[in-house]
Structure formats: C-alpha cells, structure tokens
Amino acid sequence: MDTCDFFKDFGSNDVNGTNDESEYFNEHNNFVIPNTVYPELDNPFTVDEIVSSVKLLERNNVYGGDNLLNEYFIETVDILNPHICKM
DSSP: OOHHHHHHHTTTTOSSSOOHHHHHHHHTOOOOOTTOOOGGGGSOOOHHHHHHHHHTOOTTOBOSTTOOBHHHHHHHHHHHHHHHHHO
C-alpha cells in the first residue's frame, strides 16, 4: 500500500465520527489532577531566554501562522527584546 492510499482510507471505517476505543478510554480514566499548579509558567520571560530561543530559529523559514520570517526576529532581537519581555 502506498502512502497516498493509506491516507485516503485513513478513518474510513469510522462513518459516524466516533472511535469506540477512544470513547471507552475517556470514560474510564480520570484526567483531573488535583492541585495542578505550575508557578514557573507565571514567570516573565527573560532577555536571555528570548535570545536563546531566537538563536534556534532557522533562516528562510516561517515559524507560525503570523507569516513573519525568522530573519525578522534574528536581525531585530536586540530591538524587540524589551517589548517581548513586556508582553
């Protein structure tokens, strides 16, 4: 079976939009974790974190749906840093 056939038929056995195995799994598992708090997620970004992240970006790419080229961030990180930290 080639890849095109695999994806063409992917999910075709599921005509009503449900997956019995998934439904059973969701009904028989408790996904509520009491007192789940991650205080580190409330910390502001630091300049060093932003610079480190920008250094990982590849040129000639767009990372997200905003269609801003990575070069924009690579070339202007020193200018954008204070503004990104405020956000």
